[in-house]
Every structure is written in structure tokens, then in C-alpha cells.
Amino acid sequence: MRGDRRLFSGLDLAVSPGTFVQLTGPNGSGKTSLLRILCGLLPPAEGAVIWEGANIRSLGEEYFTAVTYLGHRHGIKDELSAVENLRISNALNGVEISQERARTVLDQMGLAGRELLPARLLSEGQRRRVALARLLVCNTKLWLLDEVLTSLDKGAVALVRSLIEKHLTAGGIAIVATHQELELSSGLTKRLELTT
Amino acid sequence: MLRWIVWRDLMLAWRRRSDMLSTVFFFVIVVSLFPLGIGPETQLLRTIAPGVVWVAALLASMLSLGRLFANDYQDGTLEQLLLTPQPLFLVVIGKTLAHWIVAEVPLVLIAPLVGLQFNLDPDTLLILFASLLLGTPVLSLIGSVGAALTLGLRGGGVLISILVLPLYIPALIFGAGAVEASIMGTSPAAHLYLLGAFAIVSSLFSPWATAAALRISLE
Numbered sequence: 001m002r003g004d005r006r007l008f009s010g011l012d013l014a015v016s017p018g019t020f021v022q023l024t025g026p027n028g029s030g031k032t033s034l035l036r037i038l039c040g041l042l043p044p045a046e047g048a049v050i051w052e053g054a055n056i057r058s059l060g061e062e063y064f065t066a067v068t069y070l071g072h073r074h075g076i077k078d079e080l081s082a083v084e085n086l087r088i089s090n091a092l093n094g095v096e097i098s099q100e101r102a103r104t105v106l107d108q109m110g111l112a113g114r115e116l117l118p119a120r121l122l123s124e125g126q127r128r129r130v131a132l133a134r135l136l137v138c139n140t141k142l143w144l145l146d147e148v149l150t151s152l153d154k155g156a157v158a159l160v161r162s163l164i165e166k167h168l169t170a171g172g173i174a175i176v177a178t179h180q181e182l183e184l185s186s187g188l189t190k191r192l193e194l195t196t
Numbered sequence: 197m198l199r200w201i202v203w204r205d206l207m208l209a210w211r212r213r214s215d216m217l218s219t220v221f222f223f224v225i226v227v228s229l230f231p232l233g234i235g236p237e238t239q240l241l242r243t244i245a246p247g248v249v250w251v252a253a254l255l256a257s258m259l260s261l262g263r264l265f266a267n268d269y270q271d272g273t274l275e276q277l278l279l280t281p282q283p284l285f286l287v288v289i290g291k292t293l294a295h296w297i298v299a300e301v302p303l304v305l306i307a308p309l310v311g312l313q314f315n316l317d318p319d320t321l322l323i324l325f326a327s328l329l330l331g332t333p334v335l336s337l338i339g340s341v342g343a344a345l346t347l348g349l350r351g352g353g354v355l356i357s358i359l360v361l362p363l364y365i366p367a368l369i370f371g372a373g374a375v376e377a378s379i380m381g382t383s384p385a386a387h388l389y390l391l392g393a394f395a396i397v398s399s400l401f402s403p404w405a406t407a408a409a410l411r412i413s414l415e
Contacts, residue, residue, distance in 0.1 A: 039279060042415050065281040073272030077204075079211035089273075091200045092280045092287075118211075 025194030201290030245314035246375035
């Protein structure tokens with residue numbers, strides 16, 4: 001429910017480890033709302049989100065150790081450099097990494113030479129890459145990615161695809177809201193289409 | 197974990213020093229306007245000094261409160277902070293502590309200097325300093341609740357003032373009261389104790405209230 005409008009109802013989705021869920025649907029169909037419900041930012045009007053047998057409401061912070069949510073706002077501080085952004089966001093999630101590790105990870109994301117620039121000087125796609133670099137470091141099981149492919153070039157999309165594939169083979173779950181088709185070569189893919 | 201949040205906010209504040217300086221300048225200018233407007237009537241200036249300095253400190257902290265969560269809210273980092281695997285009130289305590297260091301401590305440090313314009317003696321200046329040191333954490337703590345409640349609202353700045361300024365009244369009364377007592381030559385201790393008690397009570401309750409308000413604002 002957003003405002004007075006019912007976005008979706010009767011939604012019943014069970015996801016097992018190693019599954020990729022692609023969430024599609026027209027603008028305003030509730031993809032972002034669904035992801036926000038799944039990550040616990042938004043309480044559902046009815047029903048519940050169950051994680052490993054327990055309602056996420058009762059799990060509280062414990063649930064957040066298993067989840068990485070990337071929204072369509074990057075969550076990147078303009079005043080901080082890419083390295084600082086990455087180190088701080090990871091440290092706050094309980095994964096402290098060294099300066100060198102942060103640099104290697106950003107290199108992998110194709111940001112070599114830009115690591116120390118303030119993020120406000122980076123392009124939209126580069127900032128998205130900084131946000132996505134977190135996926136390389138975090139050790140969470142459930143990835144909730146909201147429109148992460150927008151403003152990424154082909155190379156970066158391929159990079160994200162391989163990241164997700166690796167995550168799935170390690171027994172992770174990825175739920176991705178996207179307009180672009182994301183074909184994975186391995187793993188179990190589910191499609192969930194929301195309608196208005 | 198707490199130190200990462202404090203460090204992050206201090207670094208952000210350092211990268212945007214102008215914001216911090218504008219609060220301090222506002223405080224200095226507002227306080228200085230009164231001696232200039234009233235003229236060299238030393239007795240009158242001494243009488244109004246406690247109230248003027250304290251009210252200016254309250255107004256100056258209004259300027260910085262709007263930024264406490266708003267910037268993080270806009271770029272999506274606040275969402276990420278809510279999803280970190282630590283209790284939200286710890287995040288709030290870290291951010292409030294950083295706000296106090298960045299926005300309030302400079303006022304506390306400069307207050308004895310601007311107090312000189314009111315013909316206050318050294319002992320009274322010291323009490324002014326002490327009362328602000330005890331009282332400004334209250335401003336940050338209670339202010340954070342208001343900042344969280346008005347997050348993302350249009351005209352939030354005005355709304356914060358309306359919500360928060362009335363809650364500052366006890367701090368204002370005891371803070372200015374302590375300085376007044378010192379001017380009269382009586383002991384300011386009672387006022388300072390009450391101010392300290394108020395600071396402790398608000399530090400116990402406001403982080404939880406702020407955390408709850410943030411969750412509601414980000415739904």
C-alpha cells in the first residue's frame with residue numbers, strides 16, 4: 001500500500017538459496033516498494049516477510065547482517081572519495097577493510113585512478129560502480145538491488161551479471177528490480193512481473 | 197562502530213567547513229547586535245547578557261539542525277544507515293555527538309569572548325562557558341528528534357523551530373539562570389545541577405525517540 005493505493009496483493013514468493021529473482025513491471029507498479037518491504041524499511045500493510053523461519057520484524061538488526069540493499073539513490077557521499085565511501089559503508093556494516101583492499105576492489109569495478117577523487121566529480125555511472133563495489137566486499141546472503149543497471153555501460157552490466165552469478169553459486173539469493181533483461185548462464189532464475 | 201559514524205560525520209563537516217562557520221558567525225553577529233543596538237549602558241547589558249547569549253545559541257543551533265539528517269536522506273545514505281546491523285539508536289548517538297562537536301562546541305568556545313561585550317566579569321564568563329557546555333548537548337539531543345520528525349517535509353526548517361524551540365525552554369531557563377545567579381553574586385550551582393540532570397535525561401530518551409522518528413520518516 002502506498003498512500004491509498006493497493007500496489008499488489010496475494011503475493012506469495014518463496015526463494016531458496018541460489019535463486020535469482022528478476023522483478024519486472026511498468027513504472028509505479030511497486031517494484032521499489034516490494035524491495036523496501038523485503039529489506040525491512042517499509043512494513044507491509046498485510047502479511048509478513050519470513051527469513052529463515054522468522055519474521056524479519058522480530059529479527060531486527062540480526063536480519064540486516066544477512067542483507068545488502070542497494071537503492072536507486074546511490075548512497076554515496078559526494079564529499080568523500082570512492083575509497084572513503086567504500087570503507088565507511090562497509091565498516092558500518094561490520095566489514096572493516098584496509099585502504100589497499102578498497103583500492104583493489106575499486107580497480108575491479110573499473111575505477112582505477114579515480115579512487116581518491118571526491119565522488120561529486122564522478123559520472124553517474126561511475127558513482128553507481130562505487131555503490132556496486134560493496135557487493136564485492138560484503139558477505140551477505142540476500143542481495144536486494146533496485147534498478148542498479150541504469151546508467152551503467154555494457155562492460156559494467158556484464159560485471160554485475162558475473163557478480164550475481166558468483167553470488168548464486170555461493171548459495172546466495174539476489175532479487176533484482178530491473179527493466180533490462182538480465183540473462184544468467186547459471187543458477188535458477190525466477191521472473192516476477194508486477195502489474196498496475 | 198560508533199567511531200566510524202562520528203569520524204564520517206566529522207570528515208563530512210570538515211569537507212563542508214563553510215556550513216560550520218556560518219553557524220558560528222550567525223551566533224557572533226546576533227550576540228553582537230545587542231550591545232551595538234542598546235549602546236554603552238553597562239548595567240542594562242549585564243542584565244540582558246545571559247538571556248541574549250543563550251537565545252542566540254538556541255537560534256544558531258536551529259540553523260545546523262536541518263542538515264543533521266537531510267543531506268544523508270537526500271543521497272540515500274540514511275537508508276543504508278538504517279540497514280546496518282547495529283541498533284539504530286547507536287547510529288543516532290554517533291550522529292548527534294558529531295553534530296554537537298561540529299555545531300555546538302565552537303559556540304561554547306567562543307561564548308566567553310562575545311560575552312566580553314556585555315561587561316561580564318571573568319567568573320561570570322566562566323559560568324557562561326560551563327552552562328553552555330552542559331546545555332548544548334541538550335540542544336543537539338532534543339534537536340535530533342525534531343530533525344528526524346521533519347525529515348523530507350517541505351518547509352521543514354520552520355517546522356523544526358516550532359517543534360523544538362519550546363522543548364529548549366528548560367535548558368534556556370536553567371542555563372541563563374546560572375549566569376544570572378553569577379552576576380547577582382549568588383551560587384549558580386543549583387542551576388547547573390538541574391541543567392546537567394536535564395542533559396542526562398535527554399541523552400537517555402532522545403536517541404530512542406529519534407530512531408523511531410527516523411524509521412517513520414523513511415517508510
